Amino acid sequence: MCHVALALLLSATTASGQENLAATATATASNARDGYVPANAVDGVISDESRWLSHSGRKAWLLMDLGVPKRVTVAHVFTGYQDASAVRSFDLEYRSEDGWELIPGGRVRGNSQTRLVVEFTHPVSTSAVRFVNRDPSQVARVREIALYEDASVAIGTGLADRSRGNRPEIDPTRHLVVVNQVGYQTSWPKRFTAPLSPDGALFAIRESNNERSLFRGVVRNGLGDFTGFRPADGDVEFLIEVSGKGLKSAVSDPFSIREDLYQEQFWQAAVDFMIDSRSVVGTHPSAYGGSAWRDGTYYDFVVPSLVLLYLSDPEFVESMPKQLDWHYDKKRILSKDFQFDAKTPHSDGVLDAARGYYADLEPPHPGAPDVIKLIHWGLGYYLLKPASKDPSGDPEPWKVQGQTVEQFAFLLWAWPRLELDRWLDKSFYDRCQAFVSKHWEESGLLENSKWWDPATYQSVSDLMGPNPMGGYLHPYKGRHAPGHSILPNLLMYEVTNRSGLPNSERYLHAAQKQTEWLIKNIDWNDPRSTKGHRMSEHKTVPGLVWFLQNYPDHAPPDLPGFIEKWAQVAVSRSNNMWDFRRFDLGEHWTIPKLNEPGNLAGFPACALSASWVVKDPELVKRLRQLAVAQFDNLFGRNPIQAAAPGHPENGFRLVERGWPKLYPKNVCARIELCRGALCASPGSEMYPLDIDGKFRHPEGWVNFNAAWNVGLAYFAWDQYGRAPFHNGKTRIRTDR
Ligand SMILES: [Ca+2]
Missing domain, CATH: 2.60.120.260 (Galactose-binding domain-like)
Structure with missing residues (x-):
């Protein structure tokens, strides 16, 4: 230590x-x-x-x-x-x-x-x-x-x-109080970590400019819980002071407590990131990987994440400032003077696709929310350039990838719910529907992917080594979350039923078949089946919950028990002072070798959705604590006491300390200076408290931010009770 x-x-x-x-x-x-x-x-x-x-x-x-x-x-x-x-x-x-x-x-x-x-x-x-x-x-x-x-x-x-950058000092004669530096939502679990404090140390919460204690409690097992402290919304910042038990007292960083803190502090940064990181037209005229977003790939989930975010609070999304000007961007991109930087991998055809997007498609309505303009950009780009290949050692060939096709289902499904006729031309819907009809089956979305099978996974001890199946870094890269197509198939089942299109049953049957396969073949105790999928786990568990809540009569009878088992395993791996859901209970706190802030960002979608269907109230309570705690970790409640953004000045004004180790600027996908970028989080080497532990690769990734959008959407659904379950009814739980 x-x-x-x-x-x-x-x-x-x-x-x-x-x-x-x-x-x-x-x-x-x-x-x-x-x-x-x-x-x-x-x-x-x-x-x-x-x-x-x-x-x-x-x-x-x-x-x-x-x-x-x-x-x-x-x-x-x-x-x-x-x-x-x-x-x-x-x-x-x-x-x-x-x-x-x-x-x-x-x-x-x-x-x-x-x-x-x-x-x-x-x-x-x-x-x-x-x-x-x-x-x-x-x-x-x-x-x-x-x-x-x-x-x-x-x-x-x-x-x-002075070699340690922004790493904190630890004074063993003092308490140490580690919090979410942005803050806490008033009506949610609120916990902090005091890693050096003996059991029985006292904590007190006060306003940062006032000595009077407002709430008191006791530290146990390195944890303090102040869920019961529910101040009225205001602009004050709070501090936690821990004292007693033979150590000098210490105070935490300042933090806020507000009912809607996540929406107030995070949503704009989340959308800004997707504006800035667009390929070609964003903050850098390049397209690392050849996708619609820089460093994106066929499995990046950006478009679905934006659909889910919009659905979780349409009024708020529509009230956000409008920064995107389609006509201005069109003029810029179609100009013969536009300088595309084609040096990054898989740039062939990218500029043609971007120009085709502006030349061929009907524009979104000028008053549309930026989220809609981004969704239009993403799917519009894929209509023009549907085939792709992941540039980082993926054996999948250049083709129209199923995980690109399934992104279209989210827009088609959401169209009437969000009344998208207000913002997008009907011709866009028709082109998306035609694309899905053409590619869904041939891209394998009705089948079980071979990559879901744990037999194809690299072992924990040899994740960089040769894989007999050819899947470099599989599953740790996060390319093929088990059952990723279950939810898209369910969405298409509704879309085809709604539209009177033929063959709707095949989508339902595919979802059933894929779910049954998961129940039979996936052992949640194998950490590679869960957290091993890095930032993509949110495609698995929420999809299963969606099935159970929307189509209980069609879901496999073992599905409730299967979801509950996932929840029990997640809880069993989280019994530590950080409330951190570990990879395993051996030497791996995080997935081996790789950087995983997207896993923290997407985990709340898994934990909260599971909490909507499990029966045990203690399990529900713990899942909600863990959902918050993984977000807390992302914003500083971790051994290095630093938040995931390397440049918190770009969208995170309440963060005290951004990630200490920075990725070089202006290389690869140029994600570092995008507003709202999440860059890094501690690896196993820093747990439970080793501030000199080795840093992992600190490069941000559009996939991390896509997972964050999904996490934010599920927090909002849980908070505002608007999850699109039960065929449009608004309550997510009947017993809350
Ligand atoms: Ca020297």
Whole structure:
């Protein structure tokens, strides 16, 4: 648990033999890059800025002249850049009467640690130590080298560590109070984590500018619950102070409590993201992956997520500011001066599709909500360019993918409910209907996908390895959530019935067949069947609930028990101080290797929909707590105490600390600076509380934000009771 930070804090006073002998050394080197002088390696600062950098391809050494002979027993060697590129092979040598000699125990090979303790097998007395890079193919990147006489000295003693970016400090003598930095919804579960606090520590809630306590409680198992605190809506911010049980008191970040906080704080950012990340016409004139959204793919679910968001509160969506101007964009894209950036993967045909969209289709009504204009853009683009291929190692060939086709069902189904004749031309509906009729069956949506079968999944220990089925990173990439076509088939069942089209029964039969297959073949205890699908789990459980609620007489009889079993497994994996739904109860808190904020963002759709059909009131209560807690995690209630957006200034004004490790700007899909981008969340390496744990890949993804839209929609449905179940009746539960 947070070993390095604790060690640093406990070593504030320097014992005998624990001085850094390199601090007063004079450093010289074989060579150095401009600005990265040898003295940087002994300036007492561990940082990327204060490094010594050698030229590549040359023998490189760094000499630390101690002036007079000193006894040295251990070296602390800080190398690399950010969390990687440690110097792989080096020798530590000392100056003897006969010249340079290897220090016993000073030979390092195959190193990948950016913070390395090199303890000598025999101490040396010497007036100089030399670091010699033994891999000429690698630039020597040396942030700092410290030398000590006492081998037991804690790593980094006497040094200022600025390599950790925005990582928080942890003071083991104080309580630590970790909250959702944006805040909590008044009528929902409200919980925080106090990871260092013993049971029985007291907490008090107050306004940030007032000392008076408004609510009190007790911390148990590292958790505090203030669900019972329900202040009237106002503009004040609140703090939680935890005290007692032998630790100094501490206060949380400020946060809001409001009835409609998610809608007030998140919906605009969610829509802004989809505006900015559009391929070609958004904030960057490129199309990484060749989809309608940059870095999107056939399984990205953007269009359905926007339909669900609109359905969950039509009045609010229609009241949001209108930013999109179809005619302005048309003029821009059709101009011969428009500069499309075709360098990103799968850009062939993209500009033609974008221009075709503006040239061939009837525009949306100028007064339509941005959400409708985005849906029109997405499906309109796919009408012009239906075939696609995922650029990241997917064995599926270039074709019209079923998960592209099924997105159309959401619009067709929602058309009369949302009275879309107000905003879109009937010709658009007809083209979408014709597209579905042409491609539904041939793209496999009436069948069970082979990729749902756990026999095709990579093992947890070898997820990057070869897969006999050819599915790179399957299921962890999230391409084929089991039963993803169940809900689309049910929607088409309603659409065809409504329209008097033939063969409506085949959609219902497909949904039944697919559901029965899942019940028979999917074991929720296998974590790969649930959270293993990364941000796509929200396609599975909510679809099953939809079936049960809308067509109870047609649903397989085992379906209620199957959903309840999913809920029980989810709850059983969440019994920890973060209320965090883990991947497994072994070493994996999150899915192995990969970045998964989309899983947090989409989880509420699973938990809340399941809560509408399970019977046990305790299970319902816990599912609602977990739905909120995964959103809390996304906004800072996690071991690194940081929210998922890397640039919270773009749409998240209440966030105190965005994600500390940033993805480079202006590369790949250019998602980083889109408003509303969710970038990263802690991996297993940071749980339960290791603030020095390794960062995972911090790149945002349109799929994460699509999952967030779905999570937001389900929160709104639950809150406002407007879920489109029971054939249009508005209540989602009859017993609440
Ligand atoms: Ca330095």
